[in-house]
Amino acid sequence: MSKRFYLILLSAIPAFFLSCQQKDEEILAEAAQWSTFEINLIADSSYQNPYTEIDLWAIFTNESGQEMKRPAFWDGDQHWKIRFAPPDSASTWHWETFCSVKEDQGLHGQKGKFQSTANSGKNKLLQHGLLGMSAGKRNVVHKDGTPFLLIADTPWSIPFRATVEQVVTYAKDRQKKGFNAALLMSVQPDMQAEGPAARNEPLGFMRGFSDLSEGHITQMDPAYFQYLDRLVGILIEHEIVPVFQPIFHGFGWKGLNVLGNTIVPEEYVRYTKYLLARYGSQPAFWLIAGDNGGRDPGVKESGEMLEEWDCYQQPTGLHYNPSDDYTAEWAVNNPLKHAMHFNKSFQEAPWLDFQWAQTGHSGEHLYHKVERMYENKPTKAAANGEPTYEGMNDGKNGLGWWQGEEAWMQLMSGGTMGVVYGAAALWQWKVTPDEEGWTAWASQDKSWDQALLMEGSSYVGLVGRPFEGAAFADMEKRPDLVVGEQPLLAKEGEFYISYLNKGGSIALKSVPAELDFQWYNPKTGEFTKPRRVGEMAVFEAPGEEPWVLVVRAD
Numbered sequence: 001m002s003k004r005f006y007l008i009l010l011s012a013i014p015a016f017f018l019s020c021q022q023k024d025e026e027i028l029a030e031a032a033q034w035s036t037f038e039i040n041l042i043a044d045s046s047y048q049n050p051y052t053e054i055d056l057w058a059i060f061t062n063e064s065g066q067e068m069k070r071p072a073f074w075d076g077d078q079h080w081k082i083r084f085a086p087p088d089s090a091s092t093w094h095w096e097t098f099c100s101v102k103e104d105q106g107l108h109g110q111k112g113k114f115q116s117t118a119n120s121g122k123n124k125l126l127q128h129g130l131l132g133m134s135a136g137k138r139n140v141v142h143k144d145g146t147p148f149l150l151i152a153d154t155p156w157s158i159p160f161r162a163t164v165e166q167v168v169t170y171a172k173d174r175q176k177k178g179f180n181a182a183l184l185m186s187v188q189p190d191m192q193a194e195g196p197a198a199r200n201e202p203l204g205f206m207r208g209f210s211d212l213s214e215g216h217i218t219q220m221d222p223a224y225f226q227y228l229d230r231l232v233g234i235l236i237e238h239e240i241v242p243v244f245q246p247i248f249h250g251f252g253w254k255g256l257n258v259l260g261n262t263i264v265p266e267e268y269v270r271y272t273k274y275l276l277a278r279y280g281s282q283p284a285f286w287l288i289a290g291d292n293g294g295r296d297p298g299v300k301e302s303g304e305m306l307e308e309w310d311c312y313q314q315p316t317g318l319h320y321n322p323s324d325d326y327t328a329e330w331a332v333n334n335p336l337k338h339a340m341h342f343n344k345s346f347q348e349a350p351w352l353d354f355q356w357a358q359t360g361h362s363g364e365h366l367y368h369k370v371e372r373m374y375e376n377k378p379t380k381a382a383a384n385g386e387p388t389y390e391g392m393n394d395g396k397n398g399l400g401w402w403q404g405e406e407a408w409m410q411l412m413s414g415g416t417m418g419v420v421y422g423a424a425a426l427w428q429w430k431v432t433p434d435e436e437g438w439t440a441w442a443s444q445d446k447s448w449d450q451a452l453l454m455e456g457s458s459y460v461g462l463v464g465r466p467f468e469g470a471a472f473a474d475m476e477k478r479p480d481l482v483v484g485e486q487p488l489l490a491k492e493g494e495f496y497i498s499y500l501n502k503g504g505s506i507a508l509k510s511v512p513a514e515l516d517f518q519w520y521n522p523k524t525g526e527f528t529k530p531r532r533v534g535e536m537a538v539f540e541a542p543g544e545e546p547w548v549l550v551v552r553a554d
Contacts, residue, residue, distance in 0.1 A: 032119040033089040034126045034143075036281045041097065043078040044106035050074045051220045052270070055100035056107055058082045062091035062116075068311040072097070073277035076222035080107060083281040085130065085312070086116035087143065125239050125283045130312045133353050136474035137379040138416045140315055140354075147473040150383060150418025151464040152181035152243065153457070155448075157253060157429035159228050160188040160205045166448070167231045171238035173452055177461030181241045183287065183385075183420070186228070186275060189248035190256035191215060202435045205253075212259055217247065217267050225278060236282055243285040246272045246302070250291020250321050250337075253428065254437050260296050261336040268298025269305050276310055286310075289318040291358065291386070293338030294345030307351035317354030318345060319385045324357065324369055343369055344376045354417055356385025361441065363388050363397035365406055367413040374414025374477065381417035384410040389422035390456040395444035404459030404522055405546070408499040411463065412487035416475055421460040426451035462525045466550045470495050483507035496551035503541035511537075511551055520548040530554070 031037035039058065047053045056072035072082045086093060092115055099108035119126060129143025140148040153174055158167060174182070187208035195203035208224040209217040232242050247268060249260035260268075272288060288302045299318070306316050323331055323339035331337040346352045355376070357369035373382035387406045388398035398406070407419040425446040428438060433445045444451070471494045478490040482498075486506045490496040498506050499522070516530040519542055528542060533551060541547040
């Protein structure tokens, strides 16, 4: 049997691979728990289009009998790779490959083994494990049970516009502010978009598929995804989880006929599986529908594929357009823009973990959408995935503290999965303030790095601070524990949090006396000195400006 494979251990940034050729099977490579162990296979044969012609995967088994399946991905020429993150810290893992072309002995029937070890790194994402859903399905948790409150940004165009240096700047800013996720269009989705194949150049963008403009994604450029590896590595190094959207379904980048509405379903599923193979051994969200009704070609099939092939079961969800219970004016004569989806497509599907509303970009505070999503059954985690972006409508909408109030109220209204922020010019990754291609409603006179510094992002980033270290998984809306009408999220007996937009007081029922309480300033990120609850039932805010009451164990 051919031994044409290589082993690579990935750190947080794929550019810093530590590689070696395994020559002696008795000398085991080692991989830390939740770090990525990579196998590089070399095909014996050449193929006209390896991306579409070959199906390849590996089965990983440890001595306790745990079995996990990971798909492989084509990485150019005759190279294929399989990435696996061991979920334990002291096992010998054996692996074997299986290929749809069994005659190719470079791909089929390869075997090896490695040793999992403890993770001594300091990256919180990798320390706590990959992501999944809480027992009650309302929150995301790490594999070790640590809760994960989504504090997401929407730099949608990073994969096809940004440079490595720019993403370092971006990630440092967002990590410092408190963001922990980034929504990404994995490729530029507009079939009619034109411009040079270049990053950091006006009108320029890189192509992941050369035939996307023709309505297909079959001609892949591996170099595009090799560069994306580096960008994703930077985000994860800065503890920011990528949210992968395969091919967009709504407005897209410039609103120039997105492919997602008309894509061949098999092509959509194949590409979603490719993203799973390439990035699924690291923390990730799978956002398989973007900005429409959730029922575009291949979405359901991709959800089912992820349920079967994602051995880590990381969160899979849908992101809707604003037309929840009405037909928007721009959708009346467009059958591709499925209106009246009620933010609950595939609600009963076992592969669906979360639902994200979109309130539009008019600058209105609309909370009824997440309120309804919270009540839908069976329970799925909910969030407002797209509020008014800061600076939409030529720099007029959603400015400053508007973003902070929006985030806190969406959370309290039922979007308990977390919050999402966006800034005009940042989501397009505009190279210059005057770069052309967007109408005033979608843009503002800023470049991406100017938009990065807008005031509202600081307020949204601060939302996660009161939750740090708290046992808030599956917190619920608990109006029954409040005397009055103030909002309250609680995990009864352990964690209580309420946002009061004008300060004042809140009276709670049956709060354990041994818990501590603090007031948190959502504009500054500062806490008052903690005090024991004791016999207290009425909590008085320090002032009449916005305050957040936090009650939790010390």
